[in-house]
Amino acid sequence: MTLIRTIDVPLCSSPAEAWISDSSEPFVLRGAIRHWKARAWSLTSLARDFGAAKVCVRLHPRAAGELYEGECVYESMTLACFCAWLRLGAAATAGDAAGGAPGDDDASAATSLAERYPPEAFVAYSDYQDMAAVFADAPSALASIDWSFTGVARSGEHTTL
Amino acid sequence: MVAQICGVKRWRLHPPSSAGLWPSRVPYEESSVFADAPDADAPGGATVELQPGDVLFVPKHWWHRVSTPGTARGYALSVNTWLESPDDDEDRVREALVRAVVGALVSGLIWDAPSWAAGEGASERPRGGWINPTETTWCRSERLSALLLALAQWLCQAEVEAEVEEAVEVTVGRAAVLAGRPTPEARVDFTDELDARLGALKTSLQWPAVASVVCSDICLAAAAMTLRARLALRRATPETAPETAPDAVSELAWVECVSAPLGRLVTAALLTAHEGESDGESDGEIEGKGEGEGGGEGRSGSAIKSGGDGTSERRGEHMHAGRGDGTAERQTKRRRSHDDHSAELLEGMAVATLRELQQSCPPDSAAIGVRDVVDAMCTGRALELALVGLFNSVHSAPGRNTF
Numbered sequence: 001m002t003l004i005r006t007i008d009v010p011l012c013s014s015p016a017e018a019w020i021s022d023s024s025e026p027f028v029l030r031g032a033i034r035h036w037k038a039r040a041w042s043l044t045s046l047a048r049d050f051g052a053a054k055v056c057v058r059l060h061p062r063a064a065g066e067l068y069e070g071e072c073v074y075e076s077m078t079l080a081c082f083c084a085w086l087r088l089g090a091a092a093t094a095g096d097a098a099g100g101a102p103g104d105d106d107a108s109a110a111t112s113l114a115e116r117y118p119p120e121a122f123v124a125y126s127d128y129q130d131m132a133a134v135f136a137d138a139p140s141a142l143a144s145i146d147w148s149f150t151g152v153a154r155s156g157e158h159t160t161l
Numbered sequence: 162m163v164a165q166i167c168g169v170k171r172w173r174l175h176p177p178s179s180a181g182l183w184p185s186r187v188p189y190e191e192s193s194v195f196a197d198a199p200d201a202d203a204p205g206g207a208t209v210e211l212q213p214g215d216v217l218f219v220p221k222h223w224w225h226r227v228s229t230p231g232t233a234r235g236y237a238l239s240v241n242t243w244l245e246s247p248d249d250d251e252d253r254v255r256e257a258l259v260r261a262v263v264g265a266l267v268s269g270l271i272w273d274a275p276s277w278a279a280g281e282g283a284s285e286r287p288r289g290g291w292i293n294p295t296e297t298t299w300c301r302s303e304r305l306s307a308l309l310l311a312l313a314q315w316l317c318q319a320e321v322e323a324e325v326e327e328a329v330e331v332t333v334g335r336a337a338v339l340a341g342r343p344t345p346e347a348r349v350d351f352t353d354e355l356d357a358r359l360g361a362l363k364t365s366l367q368w369p370a371v372a373s374v375v376c377s378d379i380c381l382a383a384a385a386m387t388l389r390a391r392l393a394l395r396r397a398t399p400e401t402a403p404e405t406a407p408d409a410v411s412e413l414a415w416v417e418c419v420s421a422p423l424g425r426l427v428t429a430a431l432l433t434a435h436e437g438e439s440d441g442e443s444d445g446e447i448e449g450k451g452e453g454e455g456g457g458e459g460r461s462g463s464a465i466k467s468g469g470d471g472t473s474e475r476r477g478e479h480m481h482a483g484r485g486d487g488t489a490e491r492q493t494k495r496r497r498s499h500d501d502h503s504a505e506l507l508e509g510m511a512v513a514t515l516r517e518l519q520q521s522c523p524p525d526s527a528a529i530g531v532r533d534v535v536d537a538m539c540t541g542r543a544l545e546l547a548l549v550g551l552f553n554s555v556h557s558a559p560g561r562n563t564f
Binding site: 004006020023024025026027028029030031032033034036038039041042043086089090131145147149150152154156158159160161 | 162164165166167172174207208209211212213214215216217218219220223235236238240241242243244
């Protein structure tokens, strides 16, 4: 198994744009987004700052292995609810459910969700969520993304979560 | 480009040409296309653990398998963006084509409760496994508009004859108007106009030019055939509302679709081009093959052999997704171009259709040979997989519902 070529961005004099256009192989730009505001995101901060955003989450039993999308269950929920569910899962091992303060509705929704899908037994995956739609009412979330290092001036509008 | 925000994700990547990696279902928008992952030591493969702050460049069409290492209860967050690629226009045509086929043949999203959630006694697997339940279906006008627009954007970049450009412009102008309508209800049925436009396109090309335009651009031909097939399908079920496709398409209906005059005409032309005989063909000969049984059968005889031989060898490699350890994100997907395989697909369609017609199977027979079709088509990628999906939806018996 080959290791992927890695470029330490601060030490890389050529712009990433050139790497992208020249490359037919994958590569890693190590630390390329260390300046992003999104780097400060956590379950706590996402629930606090953007908790009202709606996301679609795919769930299935961990023991079921890999499944097609159609073999999973989909639940629409607030980002705060999803974060709270994830924290419930983390709490099962770390014993730390504290931190963040989702609203009562989100907390009860997460509790209800966990009853149906126990975090220790289920996988939850929210993919291809169009950030422009998810964060339509939270422009600061979009501004936390900055793809300009690729040579394309782009924030979170053309990005998926 | 994938930017890792929180947590760690382990990526395994394999180039598009990796041996043993074949898509197992319709590459329909954002649905994953699963395959057995090759050995970790497979040539050309690569692996990396993305740390927070890292960005990974995934070249177009590379297979990838992503997992969240460490504790099963951990989480990871990443964001993606897609950069433009020179061959995007062509790929959009293929995607629009798949959407047109799938959307025409599936009413809504056939999606029952997953087997693991269906409780005791659930014997059938869910029928919707081949389309992502989060996908929205489009009405016919939307699908056709998208296909025509994609075709136009693609063709107008290439060097095409003036008549083709003009025809496409007119069509696209019409499609753009339709696409601009505020609601699906406000859009009109332009089936007849589309029919006429396709007919005009065919006339303006003249069949000798098929070799230089249509046959060299497999997608256009396939689009024409698909559109025609869809129209034939609609005519085959007159009680069906214009915007509503039947829940399940009967095999007979599908046979009628692909054996419709234009469909067979295009298929015959493609077979001719594929065998390298297009230069010597006159209009009349190809027309004759399209409309008469005898010529088409003889032509397809050789195609049966070449298509069947190649695909049967590969069938064993075409497998379901392997079992994993259930990490939060673990899949292999791919979107790639389809050049040679599109021709093989059309051969396979013709083979299956003509074989079925020759055998004169009763309408209710399952003997169109799902395995035959799959055998004939599993070397292909997009449209053929839509057909596999179609047959999956028709043959929903346990164990036959995914390939």
